[in-house]
Structure formats: C-alpha cells, structure tokens
Amino acid sequence: MKPAPFRYAAAQSVEHALALKAEFGEEARFLAGGQSLIPAMNFRLAQPAMLIDLNPLDDLDYIQVKDGALRIGARTRYSKVEHAAEVACWQPLLAEVLPNIAHPQIRNRGTLCGNLSHADPASELPAVMLASEARMHARSATGERWIPAAEFFLNLFETALQPDEMLVEIELPALSARTGTCFIEVARRPGDYAMMGVAARVSLDASGNCSAAGLALCNAGPTPMAALAAAQMLIGSDLGAEVLAAAAAQARDEVSPNGNVHCTPDYQRHLAGVLARRALTAAAARARTGTPA
C-alpha cells in the first residue's frame, strides 16, 4: 500500500465533518475528490493522521443559480459543472475553463472546492475565481464567513482557511449585461498543466466603453496572479486593439513564473503577453456582440 496509515471517518453530515475537523485540526484533512490529495499521499508527501471523507454528503452536491449568480457546493464534481446548461448560460468563463482541467477520468471524481482548497497556482480554476471575483464560503464548527477570491490564495498550496474551516461553497457573481469572458491556455497535451493560462472578463457601458474588467493568470507565480494594473488600464477605454495590446504587455510584466522542465520563465512571460491579448480581444468581441462566450 502506498499511502501511510491514517484513520478514516465517513462524514455523516456537514456538522459531523466540522466537529471532527475542530477536534483534530491540521492532523485531519477533508477528502473530497482526492485527485490531488491522494497522489500526494501515494508519494507520502502528505501523511494526514485522519481523513474526513465528504463523499457521503450528497447535500453538498449542487449547482444553484439565482439571478445569474452561481453557487457550487463542496461535493460537486467537475464533470457535473462542465455539462450543466445553467453554467454555460450564466457563467460561460467557468464552462470554458473546465475541459482544460485534467482528464475526463479526473473530472469525474475531482471537485471545484477541493481544487481551490488545494490552491495549486498552476491550476486553471483559482485564476478563474480571481477573474470572476468569486467568493469562498468557509464554515467551521463555531461559525462561517465569506472570503473574496482576492484574499483566499495566500501562497503555494496555502489558503486563508483556518485549520478548523471547510470550504463548503463558492459563489460566482452574476455577469452584468454586455459582458464577455474568455479563457485560453497553452499546454503540451489536452489535460496537462498549462505552461500559461489566462482568464479575462470585460464589461461595456452604454457608450461601449469598458466599465469593469478582470484578468488573471495561472502558472504565473506562487499564487494565481491577478493582473490588477493591466485590468485597470482597460477601464474607461474603448477596448481597441492598441489598449488591449498595452494591457497585455502590462500583464506580461506583472507575472513572475518559475519555469519548469517544459518552459523557461521567459517563455512563460512571453505566453502571458500573447495569451492576455488574445483572451482580452475575444472577451471584448463577445461583450460587443452580447454573447458572453
């Protein structure tokens, strides 16, 4: 057997899971899809003393849409969200990114909240949460709070969650009218980690100028990277080719990728600039035609 021994508890309710986490703290890990945690355990990089299995909690398996805002529970698997018509309709950026996350076999098991709790900056999903200005709903045995995505990802594999907290739900706010979004990445094969990926969101006001923008990149540093200065350059502009190119160049300068065996940091920065321009161009075109994606 590959993983080190651990004690196992099948959660009987959210309250039961939270009570166990309050008791065992960092010794215990929540087990959702396990598609990142179990490989780490097979390598014995992770050796939790206890796993609290959330898979029995059917009440955490949901996709709710209310006035265009989307809530997704902690046990909701990628494949369900990937194929949900309401996600494609109301949150096209999320629908567009999902086929890029790992392989179908992984998406049949893995969960969005598990991915976000794992906080791998190379994963696409945290960047999409930043670009979407999503909120994270954390619960513990003694309370609950909402954490903005911008304050959730603290460092490599490190989130704002406390040892007794569970990410029970995420919320993506409704897109305003005349909003366009786009996700683009470059990976060596479908399902591989992206060498660089960009999530873009732009909204237009009545005169056709940019009223809101979000731009975030994955595999671009120790956390998912929000290109805040680049997004700020777009506000009030006409999203013409010139300003998009300038914002993309700014995004390229904002990232700090580490490089890996497949790509140097310089190449990743180059990709960041190229992909930011393409993603913003596509998002702007979608906003103008009224088709978000």
Add this chain to the structure above:
Amino acid sequence: MSSTGFADEVKVSLTVNGRRYTRTVEPRMLLADFLRHELGLTGTHVGCEHGVCGACTVQFDGQPVRSCLTFAVQAQGHEISTVEGLGEGPAKLSVLQEAFRECHGLQCGYCTPGILMTMQAFLAQHPDPSEAQVREALSGNLCRCTGYQHIVDAVLLAAKNLRAGGQA
C-alpha cells in the same frame, strides 16, 4: 467502527461487474489494489500510481475514474466495472475489444484495460465521434507502444460497428 466515527479497519461492501463482494481492509488500501489483491481481478493494471497514466481506469457508477486515486472504502455501496466485465470471455469479446483486435490497437497490452474502460463510457456518450474527439478522450491514458494511431482506428471502428447495432 467506534462511536467517534472512525476506525483502523473498515468493512467494505461493493458490487464489481454485477457481483457483490464484502471485505475488511485498511482505509489506506487503494481501489486498484483492492480489486487486484483482495478480489483477484488482475485485469485492472497499476502503472504510475499517481493518476497520470490511466492504466488503472475503472468505471465507478458507470463513470471512468482512476482506481489508484480512490480508496476502496470510498466504493462502499457503489458499483464498479472492470475490464473483466466487458466481454463474455476470450471466445466472445465486446464490440470495442473486437475492434482493438481487428485494428491491432495494442502491443504489450498493459495500458489496454484502462483505455477500454475509458472508451467504452466515451462511446456510450459519443456514438459518432470525430477522430479529434477520440484523441482528446484518449489524452488521459498513456500508451508507450502504439503511437496511438491504431487505438484511434479501433475506437472509430468500434463506434461504426456499434452504430450498426452491436453492444459495447
């Protein structure tokens, strides 16, 4: 199981290829190892053991998953399908298996069970796939012998034969 709700060994009851099994195992036992060592179903192969190669792919309630990234205890009450459940035996392969033989879709065969369990579910949802769709669906399964071309040929042939009325 103790009153606090956790245990050192756990009883697992599950269905594999329509047959009910019950075993008592450590929670850390992976589903892949459970199938092979506890049930003797060695058709499920173990490759990388960290979710990259796809050799251990089985169907969990009808959906392909990595059995090296699932604990056996998590299959409690669920239905697992493995390559042993595909055809009726060497004398009567499934349409998909037959297409792999016809197209020379395997060489050493190590990756084949995982590819069959992936593609059987894929074809059920995509009865008339393009070559590009087949290649994308295959992206989670590594084969180091074939270069994939004959696997793609086999899946496309199986799709054609299934449309003509066979059973996957």
